[in-house]
Amino acid sequence: MKAVVVNFQRLGRARQWNISTIVLTVMIALTILIGTLVNSHFASWGNLSNILEQAAGLGFASIGQTLTILTGGIDLSIGMIISASTVFLAATVDGRDSLVWPMVIATLAMGTSIGIINGVVISRLKVHPLIVTLGMAAILEGCILLFTLKPTGSIPFWFEEFAWGRLNGIPIAALSMFVAFIGVALFLSRTGLGRSLYAYGDNIEAARLRGIPVNRVCVFVYATSGFFAALAGVYFVSRTGIGDPRIGVPFTLTSITPVIVGGTLLSGGKGGVIGTLFGVLLLSLIGNVLNHMNVSTSIQWVIQGLIILAAVSFYLRKGDK
Amino acid sequence: MKLSKLFSITCIKVFFLCGALAFSAGTHADSASYTGQSRTFLWNPDFNDIVDTSQYKKDPPYVVGFSNAGVADGWLVTFKHGVEWAAAENRERIEKFIITDANWDADKQIRDIQDLLNQDIDILLVNPVTLEALDPVLRRTMRSDVPVVSVVRRVKSDEAFVSFVTASDTALARLSAQWMVETLGGSGKIVLLPGQAGASPAEFRLRAAKEVFGQYPDIEILSVQYTDWSPAKGKEVMATLIQAHGGEIDGVWADSGLQGSGSVEAFINAGVSGKDIPPHTGGDLNYMYQLAHEHGFPFCGIDYTAAIGIDGVRIALDVLEGEQVPTRFDLNFQVVIPEGHETTSIKADVWLRDYVRLDKPGELIMGHGLGEDYDPQTFTANYPR
Numbered sequence: 001m002k003a004v005v006v007n008f009q010r011l012g013r014a015r016q017w018n019i020s021t022i023v024l025t026v027m028i029a030l031t032i033l034i035g036t037l038v039n040s041h042f043a044s045w046g047n048l049s050n051i052l053e054q055a056a057g058l059g060f061a062s063i064g065q066t067l068t069i070l071t072g073g074i075d076l077s078i079g080m081i082i083s084a085s086t087v088f089l090a091a092t093v094d095g096r097d098s099l100v101w102p103m104v105i106a107t108l109a110m111g112t113s114i115g116i117i118n119g120v121v122i123s124r125l126k127v128h129p130l131i132v133t134l135g136m137a138a139i140l141e142g143c144i145l146l147f148t149l150k151p152t153g154s155i156p157f158w159f160e161e162f163a164w165g166r167l168n169g170i171p172i173a174a175l176s177m178f179v180a181f182i183g184v185a186l187f188l189s190r191t192g193l194g195r196s197l198y199a200y201g202d203n204i205e206a207a208r209l210r211g212i213p214v215n216r217v218c219v220f221v222y223a224t225s226g227f228f229a230a231l232a233g234v235y236f237v238s239r240t241g242i243g244d245p246r247i248g249v250p251f252t253l254t255s256i257t258p259v260i261v262g263g264t265l266l267s268g269g270k271g272g273v274i275g276t277l278f279g280v281l282l283l284s285l286i287g288n289v290l291n292h293m294n295v296s297t298s299i300q301w302v303i304q305g306l307i308i309l310a311a312v313s314f315y316l317r318k319g320d321k
Numbered sequence: 322m323k324l325s326k327l328f329s330i331t332c333i334k335v336f337f338l339c340g341a342l343a344f345s346a347g348t349h350a351d352s353a354s355y356t357g358q359s360r361t362f363l364w365n366p367d368f369n370d371i372v373d374t375s376q377y378k379k380d381p382p383y384v385v386g387f388s389n390a391g392v393a394d395g396w397l398v399t400f401k402h403g404v405e406w407a408a409a410e411n412r413e414r415i416e417k418f419i420i421t422d423a424n425w426d427a428d429k430q431i432r433d434i435q436d437l438l439n440q441d442i443d444i445l446l447v448n449p450v451t452l453e454a455l456d457p458v459l460r461r462t463m464r465s466d467v468p469v470v471s472v473v474r475r476v477k478s479d480e481a482f483v484s485f486v487t488a489s490d491t492a493l494a495r496l497s498a499q500w501m502v503e504t505l506g507g508s509g510k511i512v513l514l515p516g517q518a519g520a521s522p523a524e525f526r527l528r529a530a531k532e533v534f535g536q537y538p539d540i541e542i543l544s545v546q547y548t549d550w551s552p553a554k555g556k557e558v559m560a561t562l563i564q565a566h567g568g569e570i571d572g573v574w575a576d577s578g579l580q581g582s583g584s585v586e587a588f589i590n591a592g593v594s595g596k597d598i599p600p601h602t603g604g605d606l607n608y609m610y611q612l613a614h615e616h617g618f619p620f621c622g623i624d625y626t627a628a629i630g631i632d633g634v635r636i637a638l639d640v641l642e643g644e645q646v647p648t649r650f651d652l653n654f655q656v657v658i659p660e661g662h663e664t665t666s667i668k669a670d671v672w673l674r675d676y677v678r679l680d681k682p683g684e685l686i687m688g689h690g691l692g693e694d695y696d697p698q699t700f701t702a703n704y705p706r
Contacts (some may be wrong), residue, residue, distance in 0.1 A: 151519065
């Protein structure tokens with residue numbers, strides 16, 4: 001009986017994934033069609049590679065957010081982890097070649113450590129993730145502003161290649177993003193720990209009763225979220241050449257958008273990173289098309305908001321809460 | 322001998338070119354009394370290079386891209402209106418004028434610039450979100466043979482733009498800070514109200530003002546509070562400071578009347594009025610001038626002229642026509658002081674009573690260069706889109 005229930009759940013997940021992927025594929029195709037019709041410059045390899053390159057920051061940030069939302073949580077500290085990572089990396093490197101790789105590793109470790117703290121507080125103290133990560137964001141913001149009020153530090157020019165470079169015409173940042181998405185997708189579908197994230201998000205008590213170490217899963221999820229936020233920070237240092245205390249601010253909320261649009265339910269237990277990847281690509285495409293249509297930023301926000309509402313309504317109509 | 326002759330000829334060319342630029346800037350000033358050469362150019366101890374832009378020369382009509390940092394306050398709205406007005410005025414030379422707004426997000430501004438470049442723009446006019454973060458993308462833009470004209474804020478590298486159009490933040494701050502010091506007789510407790518933390522105009526002005534105050538050991542800075550150039554935040558911050566320091570505040574240095582007007586309102590709400598309001602600085606906003614005129618407190622207003630957008634477009638078109646342009650173009654400004662409040666070092670270019678517009682709404686940004694009938698609420702410009 002239990003096996004039958006699990007099979008139904010898997011079937012449900014697969015159907016959900018397929019529907020959201022099909023819808024997103026159609027929307028992406030429509031957006032490309034509109035872009036091609038409204039501006040002759042849109043349909044070029046140069047523009048497509050720009051879109052992929054531009055998507056990388058949001059892509060990295062939303063991988064971690066997908067995992068937290070899959071477990072029924074949320075990470076509102078992502079934006080500030082990005083900012084802290086850029087400031088830490090650029091300020092410590094400060095133009096010195098020899099420090100780049102050690103400090104990149106240290107930055108990723110710092111982001112992961114912040115995530116571990118989030119996960120430990122959430123799992124041990126049973127405080128809602130929204131409150132814990134919001135508190136962490138406030139702490140990080142205060143620490144960053146105590147350290148610097150304005151952009152700081154620098155990196156050697158060669159490190160800009162991570163964000164700006166091309167490999168056979170394909171942006172290195174976009175390739176890295178695709179590798180990260182595929183890696184996490186395989187992890188979620190092929191490993192026990194990955195599958196346990198769905199069980200955790202479905203029903204934490206049931207997962208505990210099935211012997212899943214829920215506290216460790218929780219710590220792992222927020223640590224991963226911190227890691228990818230720090231990776232986004234590394235990307236932004238490469239892209240701007242500086243540690244900017246404000247650059248992560250928009251990502252606190254925008255990292256959630258592709259997750260919702262990609263079909264991962266805010267209540268947890270259903271969704272995945274491939275849907276998020278499609279969401280990231282769709283949002284980047286829409287931003288690019290609207291820029292090519294000379295549409296103001298305010299209207300771009302309205303359209304983004306409408307897309308979120310449409311996505312949530314669509315998934316609710318499918319019977320999921 | 323030949324070298325010195327060449328140097329002399331270059332200096333003469335620089336002087337006349339900048340003089341011509343300053344004159345054209347002066348022609349769209351509103352009620353300016355100082356119409357001479359920009360003093361920040363004349364007094365600048367460094368040399369200002371003139372750029373040969375013949376490599377960028379193209380036949381019109383042009384496709385111009387304008388990447389704006391954002392529109393977060395009245396000054397920025399008026400600045401953008403100036404850009405749009407200048408684009409409309411030059412519509413016979415412009416095929417398309419594309420405007421993007423980054424909403425103060427450096428990452429979005431980088432994306433905006435990439436999208437503009439993809440639309441084959443002939444020149445990029447940019448108001449960068451920050452001094453530093455736009456450096457890589459603007460260096461790449463210049464390397465792709467699309468010239469960049471930076472307006473309001475510059476970026477770090479000299480090779481990231483052809484020309485930088487500005488009204489000097491440092492001059493504005495030093496002059497108003499010096500006026501404050503001399504008005505207080507070199508001794509007193511003051512509060513500093515800069516604009517937005519991290520924004521280069523705010524940081525430059527604050528640093529320049531501190532340079533001045535630092536030379537006077539009897540000037541004590543009670544507090545430095547960022548205000549985001551918001552009248553509401555200026556009022557809120559000052560209300561708190563009045564509670565904390567009471568009658569100890571001898572002067573308020575604000576880098577703009579946007580937050581300065583909020584500070585004056587906080588004093589009025591606290592029961593301090595008329596000439597008992599401590600000396601204030603801060604230009605730009607007509608309401609600040611109206612408050613100073615009505616209450617008669619010691620005041621020094623210097624506008625960071627919003628007409629800077631008009632000159633940004635003009636310089637951009639000059640570049641595309643292969644004209645020589647300066648690497649840095651300083652707009653003029655007016656020092657506005659009420660009669661009886663000049664100091665040893667700081668004299669008025671125009672008296673407050675002659676400058677304030679009592680017939681215009683308080684939210685009007687002064688020095689807009691958009692003509693007598695300009696109204697930010699109803700302004701529209703028919704520029705080529």
